[in-house]
Amino acid sequence: MTTDERHAQGMAVRRSVLGDDHVDRAEAKKTDFDVDFQRFIVESAWGSVWSGSGLTKRERSMVTLTLLAAGGHHDEFAMHVRAMRRTGATIEDLQELLMHVAVYAGVPAANTCFGIAKRVLAEGEGPQWREELTS
Structure with a gap:
């Protein structure tokens, strides 16, 4: 190429x-x-x-969010939370990956990113709940 x-x-x-x-x-x-x-x-x-x-867009999205959260890259994290709506990742996925961040990268990193995600979601952007995707 x-x-x-x-x-x-x-x-x-x-x-x-x-x-x-x-x-x-x-x-x-x-x-x-x-x-x-x-x-x-x-x-x-x-x-x-x-x-x-090797990975789906949903999987790439989750890996990217995890790395951004762990690395403290908050602006990029917010951008990729918004992008989740286009990758097929859900709010449940976001909750799960942030729990992994808490265990493997630290509670403060996860806590900050939970706050960022809540702000993005409150703005009406970002992923949907799994049941919203099927209805």
């Missing part, structure tokens, strides 16, 4: 996970200073990792 093909694939996956509005805003904010970094993100994170065949 060429670099341009990986970039195109990455943009398609990024849009499917984060939504067109988010990606359009991010693209509009690019400058000469960060254009290479933005291309790197699209090609590596979205064009390679998120485009792999």
Whole structure:
């Protein structure tokens, strides 16, 4: 796959996970200073990792959220909670992964991210309860 093909694939996956509005805003904010970094993100994170065949989008979403919570990357965590609506992950999934964060990365990390998730959910964004998905 060429670099341009990986970039195109990455943009398609990024849009499917984060939504067109988010990606359009991010693209509009690019400058000469960060254009290479933005291309790197699209090609590596979205064009390679998120485009792999070994995990579903739901599973990738859960792994990503867990790592972001454990690493204290709160803005990215909130963004990926919002993205859960597009990945098939549910509120129950979020509760479970944050319990794992509490055990393996610490209660303070999980506590902070529970708060962030509650804020995102209160804004009407983010995942749905499992029963909402089936009705």
